[in-house]
Amino acid sequence: MANYDLDTLRHSCAHVMAQAICELYPKDNVKLGIGxxxxxxxxxxxxxxxxxxxxxxxSIEKKMKEIIKRGDEVTxxxxxxxxxxxxxxxxxxxxxxxxxxxxxxxxxxxxxxQGDHFIDLCRGPHVETTKELNFNFKxxxxxxxxxxxxxxxxxxxxxxxxxxxxxxxxxxxxxxLEEAKKRDHRKLGKELxxxxxxxxxxxxxxxxxxxxxxxxxxxxxxxxxxxxxDYKEVITPQVLDVELWKTSGHYENYSEDxxxxxxxxxxxxxxxxNCPCHMxxxxxxxxxxxxxxxxxxxxxxxxxxxxxxxxxxxxxxxTFCQDDGHIFMKQEDIQEEISRLLDMYLICYEHFxxxxxxxxxxxxxxKKVGDDKLWDKAEKALEEALEKSGHKFHVNExxxxxxxxxxxxxxxxxxxxxxxxxxxxxxFNLPERFDLKFKNTEGNxxxxxxxxxxxxxxxxxxxxxxxxxxxxxxxxxxxxxxxVIVPVNNEAHAEYALEVxxxxxxxDIRVKCDLSNETLGKKTRTHQKAKVPFMLVLGxxxxxxxxxxxxxxxxxxxxxxxxxxxxxxLLELQKEKTPPKLRDMNA
Numbered sequence: 303m304a305n306y307d308l309d310t311l312r313h314s315c316a317h318v319m320a321q322a323i324c325e326l327y328p329k330d331n332v333k334l335g336i337g338x339x340x341x342x343x344x345x346x347x348x349x350x351x352x353x354x355x356x357x358x359x360x361s362i363e364k365k366m367k368e369i370i371k372r373g374d375e376v377t378x379x380x381x382x383x384x385x386x387x388x389x390x391x392x393x394x395x396x397x398x399x400x401x402x403x404x405x406x407x408x409x410x411x412x413x414x415x416q417g418d419h420f421i422d423l424c425r426g427p428h429v430e431t432t433k434e435l436n437f438n439f440k441x442x443x444x445x446x447x448x449x450x451x452x453x454x455x456x457x458x459x460x461x462x463x464x465x466x467x468x469x470x471x472x473x474x475x476x477x478x479l480e481e482a483k484k485r486d487h488r489k490l491g492k493e494l495x496x497x498x499x500x501x502x503x504x505x506x507x508x509x510x511x512x513x514x515x516x517x518x519x520x521x522x523x524x525x526x527x528x529x530x531x532d533y534k535e536v537i538t539p540q541v542l543d544v545e546l547w548k549t550s551g552h553y554e555n556y557s558e559d560x561x562x563x564x565x566x567x568x569x570x571x572x573x574x575x576n577c578p579c580h581m582x583x584x585x586x587x588x589x590x591x592x593x594x595x596x597x598x599x600x601x602x603x604x605x606x607x608x609x610x611x612x613x614x615x616x617x618x619x620x621t622f623c624q625d626d627g628h629i630f631m632k633q634e635d636i637q638e639e640i641s642r643l644l645d646m647y648l649i650c651y652e653h654f655x656x657x658x659x660x661x662x663x664x665x666x667x668x669k670k671v672g673d674d675k676l677w678d679k680a681e682k683a684l685e686e687a688l689e690k691s692g693h694k695f696h697v698n699e700x701x702x703x704x705x706x707x708x709x710x711x712x713x714x715x716x717x718x719x720x721x722x723x724x725x726x727x728x729x730f731n732l733p734e735r736f737d738l739k740f741k742n743t744e745g746n747x748x749x750x751x752x753x754x755x756x757x758x759x760x761x762x763x764x765x766x767x768x769x770x771x772x773x774x775x776x777x778x779x780x781x782x783x784x785x786v787i788v789p790v791n792n793e794a795h796a797e798y799a800l801e802v803x804x805x806x807x808x809x810d811i812r813v814k815c816d817l818s819n820e821t822l823g824k825k826t827r828t829h830q831k832a833k834v835p836f837m838l839v840l841g842x843x844x845x846x847x848x849x850x851x852x853x854x855x856x857x858x859x860x861x862x863x864x865x866x867x868x869x870x871x872l873l874e875l876q877k878e879k880t881p882p883k884l885r886d887m888n889a
Contacts, residue, residue, distance in 0.1 A: 306429055309339050312465045314376070314428045315366075315439050316344040319463060321374075321420040322365035327352055334422060335397050335449060335458050342475055343439065343465040347447050347458040349397065354459055359441040362461070366439075373433030374417035378426055386411045390423065397449065398423045438472045439465040442479070446611075453611060481717050487766040488615040490774040494832060496782070497616065497765075505613040505620035507762060512782035515812065519780050519879070520761055521601055524625045524650075526880055527757070530887050531646055533599040533627060538579035540603065544569040549735055550578040551671040555704045559606050576600045577729075577754055580628040581736040584750075590741040594750065595631035595639055602626070616766030623761045629753040630738070633683070636751065640687040640709070640726060643755055647711050647724050650757045653881040654768060656713035660720070661693050664701035664708045671705050672731035680728045680751075681707045705731045706754070715771040723764060727754040775855065778835045778872070779879035785813040785872070786834045788825050790841035792817050798845040802838065805865060811872050830855065836872075 306314075316337035324332050327350055335347030348354075354362075381389070383402060390398040390413075401423060405411060413423045416432060429435060442462045449455040464479070466472040483489075491497045496513030499506075509517055528535065541563065547553040552560065552575065561572040573579065580598045589596065605621050612618050629639055644661075651659055663684055666677045684707050688695045695709075702708050706729035712722045729752040732738075742748040758764040778784055787803055789795035799815050806813040816825050822839075829837050839851045839860070850868050853860045863871065877885075 306434070308465075308467055310427050310429065311435060311467070312339040312344045313337075313424075313426075314432075314435055315463065315465050316346050317376075317414065317416060317420075317422055317424070317428065318366050318369050318432055318435065319344075319362065319441070319461065320346050320348070320422060321369055321416050322362050323348055323350070323461075324420060325369075326361060326365050331394065333395060333397055335447075336401075337422075343442075343463045345460050345462045347449070347460050349449075349456060349458050354444050354461065356443055359444070359461070363439075363441045367437060369417070370432045370435045370437070372417075373431045374420075375415075375431050376428050377415045378412055378428070379415070380410055380412045383411055386413065386423070389413065389421065393421065395423075436467075438467065438469050439463055440472060440476060448611060453609060478717060482719070482770075485717070485770040485773050486615075487617075487769040490769050491616070491766075494774055494782075496769070499615075503621075504610060505608055505618070507616055507619060507621075513765075515782040516776065516780060517761060517765065520758065520764070521623075521625070523879065524757060527646060527650065527884060528599050530884055531597070531642060533597040535599045535601070536580070536583060538576060538583070538600055538602050539573070540605075541570050541572055542579070544571050546578050546582070547571050550581070550732060551705060551735065552578070555669055555671065559608070561605050561607050572605045573602070574604055574606045576602050576604070576624070576626045577628060577732060577752075578736075581732055581738065581752075584630055584738055585736055588741070589630075589739075589750075591632060591743055591748075594740060595629050595635050597627060597629045599625070599627045616762045616769075619760075619762050622763070624756050625758050625761065627755050629755065630733075630740075630750045631753070632740075632742075632748070633751055636683045636728065636753075637687040637690055639753055640684070641691050643726055643753070644691055644693060646757060649881050649883050651711070651713055651723070655771070656715070658714035660712040661688065661695040662698045662701075662710040662712065663688060663695050664698040664703075664710055666702050666707060667700050667704060669704055670702075672734070676730040676734070677707065680730050684709060684726075684728050703727050703729075703754070705729050708754075715767065716773070721767050723759045723767070724757050725755065725759065728752075729754060775833050776835070777878060778875040779877075781833075781835050782812065783814050783832065783834050784811055785836045785838060786829045786832075787813065787815045787838045787840060788822065788829070789815075789817070790822055790839065792819070794842070795840050795845055798848075799840050802840065802850060802865065802868075805869065806872070809869060809873060811876070838868075 320334055320337055330350040330352050333349040335349065337344060337346035386402050387399060402411065412425055413421055414426065414428055415421050440463060442464055445460045446457050447460040449458055464472060464475050466475060494512065495510050496516065497507045497509045500508065544553060556574065560574050563570050563572065601623050603621060603623050608618055608620050631639055665681055706727045708725050708727035710722050711724035712720050714720055733749050733752055738750055739747045740750050785806060787799045789799040796817055803813050803815040833855055835855050837853045844850055849862050849864055851860050852863055852868065
């Protein structure tokens with residue numbers, strides 16, 4: 303048996319899956335799209351009459367194993383364009399015909415056969431017989447996918463599969479997927495009553511009362527950081543004249559992702575970003591070098607016309623808020639400001655328990671504004687600032703914003719998935735386009751440079767990422783309900799329960815007294831499911847001694863505390879809303 307690389311094995315398995323579907327559904331006139339390998343396996347896009355359900359995947363998987371066991375020969379044919387068209391036209395494979403037509407002149411065209419009937423357009427390579435494939439694969443789920451990613455084209459069925467070299471690797475990956483499924487923020491958001499979605503507002507979350515508490519606490523957390531790092535918060539309009547977006551370059555480079563409207567006389571745009579608004583605010587005043595750096599912060603709501611197929615819970619939405627900021631400064635301030643920003647990022651991410659923080663330098667994209675000299679200057683300044691900071695970084699070629707290069711901050715969550723959160727973008731272009739100025743030490747006009755930055759990024763996206771990171775178990779300071787009080791008997795113990803509730807509310811603890819008619823056991827299970835950090839069970843003994851019986855979420859142990867001991871403990875935990883490093887800083 304030949305020694306094949308993993309990509310070849312996965313690609314060959316994708317063909318076997320397509321063959322299995324064709325054999326199982328002969329009357330469906332199955333049309334094949336594409337079946338590439340992906341990071342942990344492969345998928346295949348299929349156009350067929352039957353709507354595949356997840357339970358159908360077991361039958362497809364069984365048929366795949368039959369095909370592998372019988373050892374169908376896999377044969378490669380190199381043909382002319384005319385012959386390829388004839389072969390796939392005879393089989394009614396319209397998607398393959400389109401792919402053939404789009405191949406560049408002179409490119410080798412090849413197809414593979416498997417067994418007596420299956421044929422697929424492919425450049426290969428593949429195994430020589432299906433018997434050389436192992437059974438270390440698992441069909442995962444189906445999803446809709448537009449042909450060639452174009453929402454104006456037909457919607458195909460995409461079947462995803464995991465595939466590895468060993469059974470152990472497959473088992474480990476399936477365990478990872480199961481853990482990720484349990485942590486899915488959409489599932490947790492519904493169970494914990496944090497947010498919801500409705501077809502009336504596609505891609506636009508509704509935050510319920512509990513979720514709104516978390517959302518506002520995240521904003522207040524960032525505001526505490528802002529106070530230490532000398533930011534000035536501003537509020538800017540939602541709808542602005544389209545000419546502003548032409549000046550900034552968004553109209554030319556970003557208009558497909560924007561929403562537009564009209565007033566009586568002109569075209570208007572709903573803002574997808576805050577930066578042009580901050581440029582206008584700066585332009586309305588005269589600044590000298592003494593006023594810089596000037597740090598604006600903005601929690602304004604933004605709207606972007608994300609395609610419906612890309613929407614994904616809170617992590618990809620059409621309306622969101624960023625912890626957005628822009629720093630107007632002299633060129634000589636760049637390194638110091640970036641150093642300060644990296645301090646902010648590390649304070650922030652470490653406090654939320656993220657580890658393995660990676661830093662990337664993203665350079666000019668193909669679609670950009672400004673000349674190459676400004677880009678050279680900006681990229682060099684960011685690179686020097688990162689080198690001086692001492693932080694390790696990697697380069698992401700061509701991944702910068704259209705108006706400037708950027709630093710991307712990436713974190714790993716509790717199960718090892720990587721997410722990009724914060725960004726720092728160095729911008730020489732927008733100050734030029736908006737003709738921004740300040741008076742230097744000689745009294746002459748000079749152009750400022752601007753750092754665009756966000757710590758959490760989109761609050762919606764961070765909410766989703768963080769919810770999965772903590773599996774819905776919020777730290778005490780961030781939990782929407784911090785304490786729930788459960789009297790053993792409503793008639794006998796409600797008065798004392800309300801007394802304890804009053805004490806905690808007076809000290810700004812988010813507390814709920816459960817006076818429902820449910821049994822103590824059911825109340826306990828309900829509040830454990832809601833992942834409330836602390837539950838106080840109050841009966842005769844607690845009422846008589848003016849104590850509480852405290853139980854922490856996830857623990858079977860209980861502690862008897864006086865009211866003062868309880869309050870001291872909770873107020874100490876409440877201090878965690880401010881990171882220790884931030885508390886130690888001078889105001």
